[in-house]
Amino acid sequence: MSNFGEFYGENVFNDCIMKERLPKATYKALKKAIEKGATVDLAVADVVALALKDWAVEKGATHFTHWFQPLTGITAEKHDSFINPTEDGKVLLEFSGKELIKGEPDASSFPSGGSRATCAARGYTAWDMTSPAFVKDETLYIPTAFVSYTGEALDKKIPLLRSMEVLSKEAIRVLKALGNTTANKVTTTVGPEQEYFIVDKKLYDKRPDLIYTGRTLFGAKPPKGQELEDHYFGSLKERISDYMKDLDKELWKLGISVKTKHNEVAPAQHELAPIFTTTNVATDTNQLTMDVMKKVALRHGLVCLLHEKPFAGVNGSGKHNNWSMSTDDGQNLLDPTDAPHKSKQFQLFLTSVIKAVDEYSDLLRASAANPGNDHRLGANEAPPAIISVFLGDQLQDLIEQIEKGEVTSSISAGKLDLGVSTLPKLIKDPTDRNRTSPFAFTGNKFEFRMVPSSGTIADCNTVLNTIVAEVLSEVADRLEKAADLDAEINAILTETVKEHSKIIFNGNGYSDEWVVEAEKRGLANIKTTVEATKAYITEKNVALMEKHGVLSKLEMHARYDVNLEIYAKTTNIEAETTLEIAKRQILPAVIKFETSLAKSISAVKAAGVSAGVQCELLAEVDELAVALKKNIGELEASVEKAQALDGDAYAVAHFYKFDVFEKMQAVRAVADTLETLVDKDVWPLPTYGELLFNV
Known part of the structure; x- marks a missing residue:
């Protein structure tokens, strides 16, 4: 791959290609519109569309699609060909500015939280x-926003773009x-670290739970997990290395600047991280990255699992959202420099973020909620469900000085002498890191570590931008x-620190002591998606979003309804899959094992031997089989009750979480015990040991 610099970005209509392909006047008009936040007229759009089409066709494209991000949290696309038949039986390849600017997908077939009826189908992409x-x-992908005929945002992009403009304005x-007049625009930037698991495709195909739900609904603990801590940053297996090389190449072609790759903590778990870019582009490219990750894995006979908790008992996966604010004249507004005590500008922006996180922690928590993340948050492997802010030694000292009313010094970076003459003295950062914090300052940015690995980063960044803008x-x-x-600056700083320092915590977020301490401080511990989702309809949060024009009351309530509906449907699929596997695979396998064991007992006894061990094992397995059958029946009844519920979305989701899910766990507990007793050749599912270590 020595020529990677030559193919980097070759499949992206980037600034370099635009400058090369567009007439100078058109290029300037388009760049001005992008940088100033203006629109382009149809004449400019026609020229851009022609250049886009010619470039895409040269790349082998036959179709184009308006690529958008509905409230499902994934992407959607409808492909149209460039062909336009002529009277002589041939075709022309055409693509107009009108087709570039506007599309018309069916809006009634996507979740809308009631803002669209089934009969009201018209929607637009822009x-x-x-x-x-x-x-x-072989398709030209055009990133677009998705809106209903009546103007409601039906996607993740519109509120994100609105929030970016609001934050820039404020x-x-x-x-x-403050007298800083050289900047005209502030852009939020993001670098999302992406965690994922890789399993063998042949084993995956034998696991209906992975196929239908993305996670294992059954599985006994293997003899080895992550206890030895030997997988983290370990040597890459050849098959994984080949996959990662192929993935790098495909992402680089798309101009996605993935820079870091390594083994993560759990066996079969890995991570990639890109270089920072603007929040809107980072959101789009992260969605694209997840799609490419899955497709490239299949080429290698592998499957990429993006679920937050595909395996019980080992670490799950998250997505660390590294967020900052930068001006168009090159300032990072969250860069403390070497002397943060001298910069009132930095102090104001830092404390504004702290206040925003404290006042709107419920909304920030909701932005990271999905069904899979409920298995991960607070499980001593990821941040707790309590929102807190980590600042580290240097900034903690700064905050304490602000609270006292006099800021005179900053803790400076030091050096580490390693005691070996041939090793360099290392420049030591002025503060440590804290991987147990959900919202940690990490040098010149904040890292929001709660985001689910399978989810979009649009939600959390929309919230972050808006609450900080407020x-x-x-x-x-x-x-x-x-x-x-x-x-006035000093008064603002002192008031903010005194009122909101309760959100600052630099200790171990995994500890039980912190849960107790957080409660004393009045910090919420919102453990489930169902409960977290209520933040979308509280009066304070609706007023915030409406004030800044990011989301209307109707749009906020739509997201509340959609998220609860997704939770209920996801849990229903998991419950139905649990029943199918338990009834049609596990229970028959147990009966088959019991039958074989009973025959063995008869044969042994016929030989004049007591068969005591076999009899004890048969009794133990049979007792568990009876319990399994009973738990299956209780889960079936719970699912039937849930499906018959006709209450509001919250009541339905709440029942799925606190009744159906609990009964699923009861079925699993018995089945996982049986897995440790039943003959491996009879057990119908590939084991955790095979899935986690056979790659």
Whole structure:
């Protein structure tokens, strides 16, 4: 792959290609629209569309699609060919500015939370020129937003773009009030680290639970898991290394700057991380990355599992959302520099984020909630379900000085002498890291570690942008009216720290002591998706989103309904799959084993031997089989009751979580015990040992 620099971004209609392919006037008009947040007229769009089509056809494309992100959390696409038949029986390849700007998918077939009726089908997709088009699978992909005929946002992109504009507006107000007049735009940037599991395709095909739900619903603990901590950063297996090399190449072709790859903590678990880019583009490319990860794995006879908890008893997967704010003149607003005590600008932006996270922790928690993440958060492998902020030694010291009313110094970086003359003295960061914190400051950014591995990063970044914009707007209001600017800055900083330092925690977030301490501080511990989702309809949060034009009350309630519906449907699928496997595979295998064992007992006794061991084993297995059959019946009854519920979305989801799910666990507990007793040749499912170590 020595020529990777030559093919990097070859399938993306990026700035370099635009400059090469577009007339100078068209290029300038498009760039101005992107940078200033304006629209382009149809004449410009026609020229861009022609260039896009010609470029895509040269790449082998025959179709185009408006690629969008509905409320399902994944992407959607409808493919149309470039062909236009002529009277002489031939075809022309055409693509107009009108087709580039606007599409019309069926809006009634996507979740809308009641904002669309089945009979009200019209919806529109609108070209998002801030995210570059690309070619994949002989199709030109055009990133778009998705809106209903009546104007409601039916996707993840529209509120994200709105939140980015709102944050930029309020951040610029603060900067100008501080006398910083060189910046005209603030952009939030993100680098999402992506965790995932890889399993063998042949074994995957024998696991209906993995096929239908993405996670194992049964599986006894193997003799070896992650106890030896030998997988983390370990040497890559050849098959995994080949997959990663192929994946790197495919992502680089799409201009996705994946930089880091390594083994994660659990066996068969891995991670990749890209370089930072603007939040909108990072969201699009992360969705694209997940799609490419799965497709490339199949080429290698592997399956990529993005579920948050595909295996019980070993670490699950998350997505670390590294978030910051940057100006168009090159400033990172969360960069403390070497002397953060000297920068009131940094202090204001830092404390604004702290206040935002404290005041809207419920909404931030909801933005990271999905059915899979319920298995992971708070399980001593991921951040707890309690939102807190880690600052580290340097910034903790800064905060304490602010609270006292006088900021005079900063803890500086030191050096580490390793005691070996041939090893360099290492520059030591002014603070440690904390992997147990859900919202940790990591140098010049905040890392939100709660995000689910299978989910979109659009939700959490929409919330982050909006809640920080709200606090910055309050700061800007005060600074713009201040008679004494320095005194007002100090007052804002001191008030913010005194009122919101309870959200700051630098200790072990996995400890039981922290759960007790958090409760004393008044911090919420929202453990389930069902409970977290209520944040979308609280009066305070609806008012926030409406104030900034990010989401209307109807759009907030739609997301509440959709998330609860997804939770209920996901759990129903898992329950139905549990029943199918238990009834049609596990129970018959147990009966077959019992029959074989009974025949063995008869044969042994006929030989004049007591067969005591066999008799004890048969009795133990039979007792468990009876319990399994009983638990299956109780789960069936629970599922039937859930499916018959006609209450509101919350009541249905709540029943699935606290009744159906609990009965699923009871079925699994017995089945997993049986797996340890039944002959391996009879057991119908590949074991955890095979799945986790046979790659």
